[in-house]
Amino acid sequence: MKADCLRIARLWRTGDSESFRESRTFLKTRQSSQDVETPGKSSSRQYAETSTLQACAPRIIATLFFVTTCAGAATIQQRIDAAAPNETIRIESGVHPGSIVISKPVTLLGEPGAEIRGNGSGNVVTIAADNVTLRGLRITGSGLQLSDDDAAVFVVANNATIENCTIADSLHGIYLKKVSGAQILNNQIQGKTSVAQAPAENMTAGKPSLLEIEKGVGQGAENCDTTVVANRRGNGIHQWNCERNLIRGNEISDARDGIYFSFTNNSRVENNLIRHVRYGLHYMYSDANIFENNTFTENAAGAAIMFSKNMVVRGNRFVSNRGYRAYGLIFQSSDNSRLEQNDISENAVGLSFNQCNQNEVVGNRVTRNYIGLRFGSNSDANRFTENIFTGNLHPIETGASDVSGSLWAVHGVGNLWDTEVELDLDRDGVVDVPHRELDLFGILRRDFPAIAFLSESPAVKLLRFANERAVIPGISSIEDPAPLTSRFWRIRAQRAGTSAVANK
Numbered sequence: 367m368k369a370d371c372l373r374i375a376r377l378w379r380t381g382d383s384e385s386f387r388e389s390r391t392f393l394k395t396r397q398s399s400q401d402v403e404t405p406g407k408s409s410s411r412q413y414a415e416t417s418t419l420q421a422c423a424p425r426i427i428a429t430l431f432f433v434t435t436c437a438g439a440a441t442i443q444q445r446i447d448a449a450a451p452n453e454t455i456r457i458e459s460g461v462h463p464g465s466i467v468i469s470k471p472v473t474l475l476g477e478p479g480a481e482i483r484g485n486g487s488g489n490v491v492t493i494a495a496d497n498v499t500l501r502g503l504r505i506t507g508s509g510l511q512l513s514d515d516d517a518a519v520f521v522v523a524n525n526a527t528i529e530n531c532t533i534a535d536s537l538h539g540i541y542l543k544k545v546s547g548a549q550i551l552n553n554q555i556q557g558k559t560s561v562a563q564a565p566a567e568n569m570t571a572g573k574p575s576l577l578e579i580e581k582g583v584g585q586g587a588e589n590c591d592t593t594v595v596a597n598r599r600g601n602g603i604h605q606w607n608c609e610r611n612l613i614r615g616n617e618i619s620d621a622r623d624g625i626y627f628s629f630t631n632n633s634r635v636e637n638n639l640i641r642h643v644r645y646g647l648h649y650m651y652s653d654a655n656i657f658e659n660n661t662f663t664e665n666a667a668g669a670a671i672m673f674s675k676n677m678v679v680r681g682n683r684f685v686s687n688r689g690y691r692a693y694g695l696i697f698q699s700s701d702n703s704r705l706e707q708n709d710i711s712e713n714a715v716g717l718s719f720n721q722c723n724q725n726e727v728v729g730n731r732v733t734r735n736y737i738g739l740r741f742g743s744n745s746d747a748n749r750f751t752e753n754i755f756t757g758n759l760h761p762i763e764t765g766a767s768d769v770s771g772s773l774w775a776v777h778g779v780g781n782l783w784d785t786e787v788e789l790d791l792d793r794d795g796v797v798d799v800p801h802r803e804l805d806l807f808g809i810l811r812r813d814f815p816a817i818a819f820l821s822e823s824p825a826v827k828l829l830r831f832a833n834e835r836a837v838i839p840g841i842s843s844i845e846d847p848a849p850l851t852s853r854f855w856r857i858r859a860q861r862a863g864t865s866a867v868a869n870k
Contacts, residue, residue, distance in 0.1 A: 795854030
């Protein structure tokens, strides 16, 4: 019966009245005696009425039958099952029950106020066919089992597009598993921060409650809910074993990690805003990806990039990630990559660089952090040039590591540091003497934070002044052979303009 309803609805939508009349086996037309016996009706009027009735009857009957008989049957899942490949299904305003599985290429287009709401178990929407599009929907109510990777949208097919959706009240927001060509565009994703405390009378005897299953859920301010600890939340966008995906223009908050990469290559992440999470970007074992113009703010760490190579990290903002050991950008055991034109400011630790080799670090602003640059051991052949390391309470921390294996100037152009004197006799924007950045306190500041009060003491300033003139044995420092003056970029622009005019 339900299949007949959906078939009739399709005939009505397409206007195929003949097919509809042929399929209308459940109706019997009859003519009333009143119609036969009514005198005074002209033949022309009877003909007009009969023609009008015949023309309108299929649509009227289909509408009445579909609304009254099939209204309860036309769930989103049933509409998907009845749809033709590549059909667009409009989801009306209101709450529609999940979960649903999409196993053919279709587009779900939500009208304003359209929501697909799960029942708190498993995935809300599973995309199991290539070339599926979700657009303009609110999707909520996944399960909370981390072991099952519950998600609002779970994608296991290629070329999916998820655009302009709002995702909330779920474990993972969007989970991409072994897919390629996905486009995740302009979505708002908010993690699940609390769960309702079920009344005792609603508990099933002998069955553990949600709070017993989900360890790490703490008591909230209200008696009726409990807060979900960050480590027990899911990720905003989770990728595992993927290729060539695009993540652009999304806003992610209150998740465990904003965007998670694992064994995912050749993808782009651009113009996203990620805040109030543990790691804005949590990234491992993934190569040849591009991160551009994203903002990571107010997190435990802006980004942690580990065990990877051949990346481009350009034009991002890692700002205001604060806490006892919060970081702007962690670069760990990653090689042959380019960090360029990033703003790394107002973090506990700005840039942490450890066991990394042959990377280009160019034109970044590392400013106003508690520790500007934490440079660890076993990092060689890295090239630092045109970076700005100013306004940091502790400019560097080396922990007595050997930092001589990396280059702190490229083609005679070093970096800008805080310095008392800018000696530039030839006015080329490059200081005429090397700059040595001293690490006096090393790792002591981790165990004794109060030592920060000594950073601007006269004794420390005197040691820095002396170290810039002659190396002090036994104290770790970074030596930049061609430090920049604050006027370097202006001088270079002026010279480039003069050269361009001369070549005309």
